[in-house]
Amino acid sequence: MKKAVTAKKKEADEPSPSKLIDGRIKELGDWRGETLKRVRALIKEADPEVVEEWKWRGVPVWEHDGIICTGETYKTVVKLTFARGAALDDPAGLFNSSLDGNVRRAIDIGEGADINEKALKALIRAAVELNAAKKKPAKKRSA
16 A cells, blocks of 8 residues: 555656657757647647657647647757657658558757648648547446
8 A cells, every 4th residue: 555655646746748858859959849838739739639748858839638739859850759649640741750650650840940830730720630549448338
């Protein structure tokens, strides 16, 4: 019983994923932080029910019925990797990275790049719809 209490206390002491993402944006302190902040706002506009997570030792993740995308920051790009991007229509041609895989697709956003906000929000909504369509219905219990 004591272990369960200790685990809950540890969880309560840890910052929320949203606070960790805030911290990453502030820590970057340059165009990458501003870009991550902007795409985060667009993701939330596109899906107000999105859930922010912090995974794999420091990667911002946005989820709704599964992973929508991640927001990794590198020296020369902010990379939005869509977990199931290969299954999404991309009429605006936003995907410009990780095009060879069977599942994921990514958007590399370099310094000073324009973000097609309308197309990005449409892609976010499409990813949410795809996740919802693949969500397994709850199993019925027999009486």
